[in-house]
Amino acid sequence: GYSQLPRQVHGLAGAPEWPAIKAMLPDMTDRRVVDLGCGFGWASRYLRGAGAQSVLGLDVSQNMIERARADTNDAAIEYRIADLETLELPQGAFDFAFSALTFHYIRDFDRLVRMIHAALTPGAQFVFTIEHPIFMAATQPRWLPEEDGHKTWPVNCYALEGERRTNWFASGVLKYHRTMATTLNTLVGTGFALREIREFAPTRAQIAEMPDLAEELERPMMLLVSAGR
Amino acid sequence: GYSQLPRQVHGLAGAPEWPAIKAMLPDMTDRRVVDLGCGFGWASRYLRGAGAQSVLGLDVSQNMIERARADTNDAAIEYRIADLETLELPQGAFDFAFSALTFHYIRDFDRLVRMIHAALTPGAQFVFTIEHPIFMAATQPRWLPEEDGHKTWPVNCYALEGERRTNWFASGVLKYHRTMATTLNTLVGTGFALREIREFAPTRAQIAEMPDLAEELERPMMLLVSAGR
Numbered sequence: 001g002y003s004q005l006p007r008q009v010h011g012l013a014g015a016p017e018w019p020a021i022k023a024m025l026p027d028m029t030d031r032r033v034v035d036l037g038c039g040f041g042w043a044s045r046y047l048r049g050a051g052a053q054s055v056l057g058l059d060v061s062q063n064m065i066e067r068a069r070a071d072t073n074d075a076a077i078e079y080r081i082a083d084l085e086t087l088e089l090p091q092g093a094f095d096f097a098f099s100a101l102t103f104h105y106i107r108d109f110d111r112l113v114r115m116i117h118a119a120l121t122p123g124a125q126f127v128f129t130i131e132h133p134i135f136m137a138a139t140q141p142r143w144l145p146e147e148d149g150h151k152t153w154p155v156n157c158y159a160l161e162g163e164r165r166t167n168w169f170a171s172g173v174l175k176y177h178r179t180m181a182t183t184l185n186t187l188v189g190t191g192f193a194l195r196e197i198r199e200f201a202p203t204r205a206q207i208a209e210m211p212d213l214a215e216e217l218e219r220p221m222m223l224l225v226s227a228g229r
Numbered sequence: 230g231y232s233q234l235p236r237q238v239h240g241l242a243g244a245p246e247w248p249a250i251k252a253m254l255p256d257m258t259d260r261r262v263v264d265l266g267c268g269f270g271w272a273s274r275y276l277r278g279a280g281a282q283s284v285l286g287l288d289v290s291q292n293m294i295e296r297a298r299a300d301t302n303d304a305a306i307e308y309r310i311a312d313l314e315t316l317e318l319p320q321g322a323f324d325f326a327f328s329a330l331t332f333h334y335i336r337d338f339d340r341l342v343r344m345i346h347a348a349l350t351p352g353a354q355f356v357f358t359i360e361h362p363i364f365m366a367a368t369q370p371r372w373l374p375e376e377d378g379h380k381t382w383p384v385n386c387y388a389l390e391g392e393r394r395t396n397w398f399a400s401g402v403l404k405y406h407r408t409m410a411t412t413l414n415t416l417v418g419t420g421f422a423l424r425e426i427r428e429f430a431p432t433r434a435q436i437a438e439m440p441d442l443a444e445e446l447e448r449p450m451m452l453l454v455s456a457g458r
Contacts, residue, residue: 134363134384137448139377146385148368154381155363159430159446179449180409181428194423199410201388217388219366220408 002170011042016213017129017200017222021100024196024226026125028052031095034119036084036128037102041068041077047098048077056094058082084112089119096120099128101222104136104175110186117190117229124229126192132199132220136164136177143215153219183223192227199223231399240271245442246358246429246451250329253425253455255354257281260324263348265313265357266331270297270306276327277306285323287311313341318348325349328357330451333365333404339415346419349458355421356456361428361449365393365406372444382448412452421456428452 006014028050035044038057048055057079059065068079084106097116106112116126135141137158146152161182164175184194199220202213235243257279264273267286277284286308288294297308313335326345335341345355364370366387375381390411393404413423428449431442 134387138381139379140375144373144383146369146383150368150385152367152383152385154373154375155384156375156379156381156447158363158448159428179428181426184413184423185425188423188425194413194417196414196417197410199388199408218385219387 007042008040011040012046015100016202016206016210016216017224019203020198020200021127021129021224024127024198024224025050026096028096032093033096033098034058034089034094034116036087036097036099036116037105038068038079039064039100041072041079043098043100044068044077044079045072045074047096048074052076052096054078056080058084058087060084087112088115091118092121094119094121095124097124097126097128101129101131103128104131104177107176109176109178109183110190113186113190113192117192120229122229125195126187126227126229127225129200129222129224130183131175132223133158133177133180133183134219135221136175141166151215151218180223183225187225187227192229195226195228197223197225236271237269240269241275244329245431245435245439245445246453248432249427249429250356250358250453253356253427253453254279254327255325257325261322262325262327263287263318263323263345265316265326265328265345266334267297267308268293268329270301270308272327272329273297273306273308274301274303276325277303281305281325283307285309287313287316289313316341316344318344320347321350323348323350324353326353326355326357330358330360332357333360333406336405338405338407338412339419342415342419342421346421346458351458353458354424354455355416355458356454358429358451358453359412360404361452362387362406362409362412363448364450365404370395380444380447409452412454416454416456421458424455424457426452426454 012018030053033047033052033055035057038044038059041057044055044057055077060083065079065081138154138156144152161178164177165172200222202216207214241247259282262276262281262284264286267273267288273284273286284306289312294308294310367383367385373381390407393406394401429451431445436443
């Protein structure tokens with residue numbers, strides 16, 4: 001099941017996009033960090049180890065928060081159960097916000113981004129990853145064989161934002177498709193300055209080590225965003 | 230052929246994305262404008278009519294520049310034959326830069342964006358449209374039937390940037406695929422602030438008038454970008 005995925009078992013080392021995320025992170029020294037959708041706490045612990053003054057890890061799953069607490073021996077990391085759809089954080093209380101593969105489960109992205117903006121100090125940075133809208137859009141996402149040997153990813157319904165249900169470990173998992181434009185314009189409209197985006201693609205070295213990763217060159221599965229407040 | 234396309238015959242009224250572009254344009258009053266890839270001059274004339282002090286329209290096609298000159302009776306609009314791959318403009322000479330569906334023919338986007346940045350005054354805006362990377366990426370771009378009745382657009386080779394040859398009026402037309410990340414990061418890295426992107430999708434009213442436009446909901450064909458210097 002889900003908890004047996006390489007990234008759940010091996011943490012950051014099991015996530016091929018982690019080196020790309022790491023390259024987008026600012027210096028963590030003395031930052032007060034919030035990790036939105038912290039899961040088992042892998043990133044929370046990394047960010048603290050990289051110099052953060054404190055980390056608040058939030059996740060809607062009681063199971064994950066319990067595992068995160070059990071795996072962490074550091075009084076400067078706090079884990080809390082929280083629903084990002086309704087979460088309120090104190091204003092100006094954080095110097096860095098992080099989130100990995102969580103926001104595509106959130107219905108009201110606009111509300112969440114405004115809340116995060118208010119919770120950050122001026123000059124703070126915000127780095128997050130989501131499933132890429134190209135990956136999310138189609139009614140039946142799956143690889144199709146292409147005549148020339150490439151694998152092809154189908155895109156349809158791209159402009160039709162909203163619910164997408166997929167069968168991923170559990171059947172009918174509910175996600176929310178938003179276009180690239182909606183995602184980026186929501187950030188800019190809230191007052192964030194876009195610093196960099198990445199559409200994760202594996203390096204040659206990664207493909208040499210894990211040949212299955214080559215298919216990630218065909219279409220981007222993940223969108224990585226860095227924005228400044 | 231190409232010159233019989235609705236947008237070439239009817240100008241802006243023949244381009245369904247034009248209302249979306251218009252909504253991204255700043256007040257043109259007294260702006261010195263450069264129109265990069267002006268074609269027959271439709272946008273150059275519109276921008277001058279909207280209040281621009283002057284418009285310099287540039288295109289690599291002698292045929293188009295001659296038609297643009299013949300169709301324009303306004304001393305404040307100048308048309309010149311120019312290759313955007315090597316074009317140099319005077320520094321700080323323009324208050325607004327515009328380009329429609331041209332940059333995907335340009336090999337060296339980075340050089341061009343740096344040159345445009347230097348040619349603009351501080352506070353100037355830059356609005357352009359290109360073929361969307363989702364539209365451009367695949368080795369064999371064409372509609373595929375989907376089992377549930379949707380049309381599907383194939384995406385592959387997304388991370389593999391570079392030449393794409395398609396048969397569009399002429400065979401083997403050469404275009405350059407760049408990812409969304411490369412396009413936006415080039416702007417930000419050059420010093421532009423991203424203001425808004427749009428991935429053109431038709432409105433209900435447009436679909437009611439032209440039912441064929443409905444397929445543009447399935448995948449974005451055009452990317453519209455607004456950036457500030």
